Amino acid sequence: MPETGLHRIQRRTVLKSTGAGVGIGLMAGCMGGSGGGDTHTIAGLQPHSGPFALYGDAHTAGIEFAIEEINADGGILDQELEHIAEDTGSEPSEAVTILNRLVETEDAVAAVGPVSSDVGVLTSENAEELEVPLFLHTSGDIEILSRNSSYTFRTALPPAPAFIQAVADIIEDNGYETIGAINADYAWGIAAEEAIEQTFPDNIDLTMRTAPQGESDFAPYLRDMPSDLDVLVGSGHPPGLNDMFSQMMEVGLEPELMTGAVDPPETNYNGIGDAVANGFTFGHLPDVYSEEYREIADRFYEETGGYFGPTQAAGYVTVQLIAEAMRQQESADPQDVAAGTRQLEFDTIYAEPVQYTEWGELDNYSLIWSGFEMQAPAYYPDGDFDLHEVYRTDSLSAIDPTEW
Numbered sequence: 001m002p003e004t005g006l007h008r009i010q011r012r013t014v015l016k017s018t019g020a021g022v023g024i025g026l027m028a029g030c031m032g033g034s035g036g037g038d039t040h041t042i043a044g045l046q047p048h049s050g051p052f053a054l055y056g057d058a059h060t061a062g063i064e065f066a067i068e069e070i071n072a073d074g075g076i077l078d079q080e081l082e083h084i085a086e087d088t089g090s091e092p093s094e095a096v097t098i099l100n101r102l103v104e105t106e107d108a109v110a111a112v113g114p115v116s117s118d119v120g121v122l123t124s125e126n127a128e129e130l131e132v133p134l135f136l137h138t139s140g141d142i143e144i145l146s147r148n149s150s151y152t153f154r155t156a157l158p159p160a161p162a163f164i165q166a167v168a169d170i171i172e173d174n175g176y177e178t179i180g181a182i183n184a185d186y187a188w189g190i191a192a193e194e195a196i197e198q199t200f201p202d203n204i205d206l207t208m209r210t211a212p213q214g215e216s217d218f219a220p221y222l223r224d225m226p227s228d229l230d231v232l233v234g235s236g237h238p239p240g241l242n243d244m245f246s247q248m249m250e251v252g253l254e255p256e257l258m259t260g261a262v263d264p265p266e267t268n269y270n271g272i273g274d275a276v277a278n279g280f281t282f283g284h285l286p287d288v289y290s291e292e293y294r295e296i297a298d299r300f301y302e303e304t305g306g307y308f309g310p311t312q313a314a315g316y317v318t319v320q321l322i323a324e325a326m327r328q329q330e331s332a333d334p335q336d337v338a339a340g341t342r343q344l345e346f347d348t349i350y351a352e353p354v355q356y357t358e359w360g361e362l363d364n365y366s367l368i369w370s371g372f373e374m375q376a377p378a379y380y381p382d383g384d385f386d387l388h389e390v391y392r393t394d395s396l397s398a399i400d401p402t403e404w
Contacts, residue, residue, distance in 0.1 A: 043102035043111040044085025051239040052115040054267040062315025092122035117141035117187035133338040141187040153360040156314035160191035168199040176230035183236030192236030229255040242271030264311040284310035287351040297379035361398040
């Protein structure tokens with residue numbers, strides 16, 4: 001696989017992505033961390049093993065590409081950025097240990113990467129105590145943030161009630177009547193189940209089941225579904241989506257849509273194959289159909305030979321957010337970075353400018369749902385698939401955690 005070409009960053013551990021030709025490394029910055037005073041360190045709390053590794057690898061590729069571009073343009077506040085990433089394995093206690101160590105030994109100005117909601121819950125509590133901003137990747141449990149949160153920010157995934165509300169809107173707008181849903185037995189899945197019960201139309205035929213987080217055999221759950229299923233909602237079980245879709249076809253179900261989560265689409269294609277074009281859809285905040293997005297994707301391909309999908313884009317945007325907060329505050333102090341982030345209205349490659357509530361919730365954003373078509377995108381000529389827009393929400397306001 002092609003190397004990332006991040007010549008300003010010293011490699012620690014090489015990992016290979018399951019994505020479309022992306023070879024990535026966990027990078028350690030220039031010689032010495034921010035604790036030595038010559039770089040600003042971002043702590044990476046990504047899963048590079050376990051059920052969420054597909055997210056961590058792709059997200060990290062975007063993070064490190066943004067760092068390369070920022071450093072090539074002179075860095076931030078006269079210093080370069082570095083990203084020190086360590087594999088959390090989606091273990092909450094391991095993520096907390098890593099965060100504490102990188103704040104203590106490397107003076108990390110911010111942390112990025114929790115994917116699992118279980119990890120997000122514990123690392124958010126830790127970040128609030130440390131007073132270091134934490135940028136969640138896909139930890140969508142609404143209880144991670146409270147009105148008292150000061151250092152935790154969502155980036156690529158709105159909370160479960162907002163995400164599931166978008167699924168409910170797709171169902172209602174298209175007049176779908178027979179719906180199945182499979183949720184996982186961890187924080188995100190439980191939150192998705194509660195949101196389905198509260199947001200889905202009352203006049204539908206809904207069959208809902210709960211499966212273990214690590215489940216790979218969904219056939220028993222799928223056989224419980226009506227044979228005339230219109231939509232299968234897999235959004236509440238991100239780790240099992242590829243198996244669920246393939247087994248859905250094997251048991252003879254042919255819904256018009258199956259909804260995923262904020263999946264790296266290259267992993268869906270790799271896990272499902274060309275059949276992914278038969279109704280698999282997923283949500284994302286980056287506007288992959290904008291000219292600005294495609295310009296960055298072109299640069300990414302030229303530099304790395306890899307695919308710049310929505311998950312890589314979320315990592316890219318997260319670093320740009322941190323850098324912009326540092327510029328506006330003229331400070332690398334973590335408290336200032338958090339304060340600057342809350343004040344941003346940052347126009348980037350998301351469908352709407354990124355902005356936050358006082359407690360770190362995404363506000364005034366749009367969620368895009370995409371499906372697959374079997375041709376290479378112009379910005380990744382080596383690819384086997386492209387995306388097409390299925391649904392785009394109106395601008396959505398933040399959900400107040402005290403009212404849900």
